[in-house]
Amino acid sequence: MAPKVLVSDKLSETAVQIFRDRGIDVDFRPELGKDKVELLKVIGDYDGLAIRSATKVTEKLLANAPNLKVIGRAGIGTDNVDKVAASKEGVIVMNTPFGNMITTAEHAIAMMFAVARQIPEASVSTHAGKWEKSKFMGVELTGKTLGVIGAGNIGGIVCRRARGLEMKVVAYDPFLSEERADDLGVQKVELDELLARADFISLHVPLIDATRNILSRENLAKTKPGVRIVNCARGGLVDEEALAEMLQSGHVAGAAFDVFAVEPANDNPLFNLPNVVCTPHLGAATTEAQENVALQVAEQMSDYLLTGAVQNALNMPSVTAEEAKTMGPWVKLAGHLGAFVGQLTDEPVKGVNILYDGAVAEMNLDALNCAVIAGLMKSVNPDVNMVSAPVIAADRGIKISRTTQPKTGVFDAYIKITVVTDQRERSIAGTVFSDGKPRFIQIKGINIDAEIGAHMLYTTNEDVPGIIGTLGQTMGGNGVNIANFTLGRADVGGEAIALLYLDDEPPAPVLDELAKTGLFTQISTLQFEVN
Secondary structure, three states: OOOEEEEOOOOOHHHHHHHHHOOOEEEEOHHHHHOHHHHHHHHHHOOEEEEOOOOOEOHHHHHOOOOOOEEEEOOOOOOOEOHHHHHHOOOEEEOOOOOOHHHHHHHHHHHHHHHHHOHHHHHHHHHOOOOOHHHOOOOOOOOOEEEEEOOOHHHHHHHHHHHHOOOEEEEEOOOOOHHHHHHHOOEEOOHHHHHHHOOEEEEOOOOOOOOOOOEOHHHHHOOOOOEEEEEOOOOOOEOHHHHHHHHHHOOEEEEEEOOOOOOOOOOOOOOOOOOEEEOOOOOOOOHHHHHHHHHHHHHHHHHHHHHOOEOOEOOOOOEOHHHHHHHHHHHHHHHHHHHHHHHHOOOOEEEEEEEEEEHHHHOOHHHHHHHHHHHHHOOOOOOOOOOHHHHHHHHOOOEEEEEEEOOOOOOOEEEEEEEEEOOOEEEEEEEEOOOOOEEEEEEOOEEEEEEOOOEEEEEEEEOOOOHHHHHHHHHHHOOOOEEEEEEEEOOOOOEEEEEEEEOOOOOHHHHHHHHHOOOEEEEEEEEOOOO
């Protein structure tokens, strides 16, 4: 059956058609974005939800969406999505961070011009029949110093545009390398130096704890007298009360804001102050940008629902379509390894160490890590998936570590996981053969070669005669067919293991019959999702 997607905000017909062309069953109901009661009623029918900013994806909505696998936001901001709740429910949250980069950067440059030349106020005055040439004395941008806070995708474009205007550009960004700064033609500086030198400041960072009020009252006081401040990034980056006071005192010569701490901004300390330009969050509001992000989110969601490719996800490692195809067997193996240990571990898990050997070490390890943890956590939560597993593991205080190494053995590549509890460590390794089928190759340090089936029986015992016969006779005598039988031992007479791939799960009386023989130190049934 085709995946089903709901579009609950206004997306272009071209974007909706992309879903149809890709074989997705899509319902275009943009009115639902503002009707949370009706949205709550119908959301349970859908695998995907495509939104803009009107739809609010709450914990309550997610709890009523058992089939939902992906939320696609046409745009950058996802403040209207409860991403923590989505992760716990195993729902991928995607955005489209690149579709409106140029549009937002151009708006920042336009706002810079507007505040430098007092264009909005001059326009209102002229429309009123006044001719106040002397009142609106502006400043040139050429030769001025622009301080860019955040030189990522959008900030980088602003830097390039400003250099084209013959401005001097200094940038503060902890993640900006010297090579990238040279490429942009900017000087990398610390924040205090930027504040002291900049004639104009433009902000281009997300709103997180580290950036909230980055232009605080204290930092605003460090700015150069006569500075002009532009914010087209996120509300909450600037102390608006303090900025209003400094505009009134004349320390700050002007400000241009497209975003505000509270939106919609019906009232704000910056409103109605002289030489303050305000727009209603128009950074991405161009025909081109709106079309681009709508098309992009439709393609991303379709790719995920049809091929498993993950792009621009905020709570899941990205996986390209090619990676999804190549890594598919390895993702299955990683899940099986986690599931094996998870089903055998009764005590709380403290840590999981994952070793990637050979060619697999060059793959998307973030995604493989998620698959291991998902397999491990299924024993305590059957509904867990690669999105929710890391969140659940973190909530339980489980520490995840990984190691990579070049090829060390007979296999081109393998994965080994070691689970640590207060009582013991338990390890298992596996590889993928040329036929694309995952195999277990080592358990507790004992080498084996075991095909993985939906129903398996794992036993441990001392290496003594009669084990194979006992297992075979007991299964056969109770009508349980053995599809594959694997044995391994540490040393002659030492610890030995058996792993049986069965056509059906053995009933409890069969396990009791095995236990009564006294030959086995452990008897455990295992289930794996092999389809």
